[in-house]
Amino acid sequence: xxxxCVVLDIDGVLVDVADSYRRAxxxxxxxxxxxxxxxEGIQAFKDAGGFNNDWELTYAAALYxxxxxxxxxxxxxxxxxxxxxxxxxxxAAEDVVEIALxxxxxxxxxxxxxRERLHEVFQWLYLxxxxxxxxxxxxxxxxxxxxxxxxxxxxxxxxxxxxxWLADRAVGVLTGRPASEAExxxxxxxxxxxxxxxxxxDDWKEGKPHPRALVALAERFDxxxxxxxxxxxxxxxxxxxxxxADPDRDYYGVGVLTGxxxxxxxxxxxxxxxxxxxxxxxxxxxxxxx
Numbered sequence: 001x002x003x004x005c006v007v008l009d010i011d012g013v014l015v016d017v018a019d020s021y022r023r024a025x026x027x028x029x030x031x032x033x034x035x036x037x038x039x040e041g042i043q044a045f046k047d048a049g050g051f052n053n054d055w056e057l058t059y060a061a062a063l064y065x066x067x068x069x070x071x072x073x074x075x076x077x078x079x080x081x082x083x084x085x086x087x088x089x090x091x092a093a094e095d096v097v098e099i100a101l102x103x104x105x106x107x108x109x110x111x112x113x114x115r116e117r118l119h120e121v122f123q124w125l126y127l128x129x130x131x132x133x134x135x136x137x138x139x140x141x142x143x144x145x146x147x148x149x150x151x152x153x154x155x156x157x158x159x160x161x162x163x164x165w166l167a168d169r170a171v172g173v174l175t176g177r178p179a180s181e182a183e184x185x186x187x188x189x190x191x192x193x194x195x196x197x198x199x200x201x202d203d204w205k206e207g208k209p210h211p212r213a214l215v216a217l218a219e220r221f222d223x224x225x226x227x228x229x230x231x232x233x234x235x236x237x238x239x240x241x242x243x244x245a246d247p248d249r250d251y252y253g254v255g256v257l258t259g260x261x262x263x264x265x266x267x268x269x270x271x272x273x274x275x276x277x278x279x280x281x282x283x284x285x286x287x288x289x290x
Contacts, residue, residue, distance in 0.1 A: 012259025
């Protein structure tokens with residue numbers, strides 16, 4: 001495998017977000033609806049596709065919780081399987097609820113579905129009081145004023161030796177994080193990536209697995225071959241879609257087992273999606289490419 005440039009996801013690749021973003025998903029739903037999904041259920045939504053944005057995953061998981069309160073008896077896995085059948089993403093989740101419930105129950109679910117409140121609580125939990133005020137421009141309510149934020153519970157996954165190896169190469173970032181939160185993570189990791197070599201949530205509407213951002217980075221680097229390292233099936237799908245959209249270049253999707261996909265089961269899922277390689281962590285990348 002040859003790479004003129006390496007493009008990295010952040011969550012699950014450079015930093016561990018099990019106790020930050022993923023915890024915020026579960027706990028924000030719990031705080032708003034006094035009920036939630038199990039932590040392991042998050043991966044089922046990720047695998048269904050279309051949930052690169054953790055806010056939208058939170059909204060979809062909240063829909064599942066509300067539907068269950070109206071009598072929906074299927075598991076999280078069954079719910080997300082139906083989402084995947086409809087192409088993935090939040091709109092597909094809405095369709096599944098409408099199909100599964102009676103019109104009256106559906107109306108009650110959507111009447112209680114408060115995305116604005118879920119987003120607000122998610123950001124309070126993730127950022128904490130100080131950063132919430134700085135980045136959101138508001139003061140959190142008294143109940144969370146002293147909350148320090150899950151963002152501080154993100155262990156760095158990138159070794160110093162790998163960071164030094166990357167410093168000598170063309171490196172880009174493609175993430176579902178907002179730009180401000182991507183900057184915080186990259187600073188913590190110690191990677192200096194110019195803004196022109198980054199795509200964040202703020203830079204494109206489509207989200208993964210749409211190929212536009214990855215193809216744009218390849219063009220900016222004038223690269224003939226691109227390796228994209230991510231921790232979800234949508235990351236691998238992004239590389240595959242880029243190869244179809246831009247056949248004059250080679251795109252390789254590489255999955256790491258430091259996110260929600262782990263062990264042999266995770267490896268098998270990556271391989272089924274056409275991953276060019278599956279690594280235990282991003283720190284195995286130098287050996288793969290050299």
